[in-house]
Amino acid sequence: MKAFTFRLETLLHLREMAKDKAIAEYGVAIRHREESEKLLDQGHRALDDLKQEIGLRRTVGFSGSEQEPYNxxxxxxKERIIDLNARVQEARKVEDFKRNQFLETDSSFKSLLKLKEKQKEEHLEHESKKEERELGDVIGARFVFNKASSN
Structure with missing residues (x-):
């Protein structure tokens, strides 16, 4: 039986490398988005802390000149929150792009892998039928040889 060789093995390997690279880039994009969201949450907490501190100071007496730095x-x-919100939106767009890119490369790799498996099955089936024919020829030749030698 002849060994199976997939002629597109190099292309399959390249697509697998592209898939691995795409998933790594997708992971980086996820981490960047999560970091951006964490910074946004910190910005919201800082604003809430400022508002709470102003509320406490107002209960004790808060002059207008003291209030200006707090304002x-x-x-x-608020400006920082707006900026961080924009960063989060951009990070989400990048993450979506990287996810789609990964899905495309993964699909491309899997389709080529399925082709390899299909061709391997076809090769094995062809070789098996070829061996059956050869075995049948050998059995037929022995039968003819035994019949001829018995006469």
Whole structure:
């Protein structure tokens, strides 16, 4: 029986490498999005802390001149939240792109792998039938030889 060789083995290997690279990039994109969301949560907590501190100071007496730095801090915190929100949205877009890229490369790899398996099955079936024919020829030749030698 002849050994099976897949002529597109190199292409299969390249597609597998591309799939591995795509999944690594997807993982990096997920981590970046999670870090961006964590920073956004920290920004929200900082704003809430500022508002809570202003509320506490107002109960004790809070002059207008003391309130101005807190107002600037609140405005700065809100601007930071807007910026971080934009970063999170961008990170989500990148993550979606990388996920789609991974799915495409994975699909491409799997389709080529299925082709390899199909060709291997066809090869084994062809070789098996070939061996059966050869075995039948040998048995037939022995039968003819035994019949001829017995006469």
């Amino acid at each position: 600037r801090s609140i405005n700065h915190a």
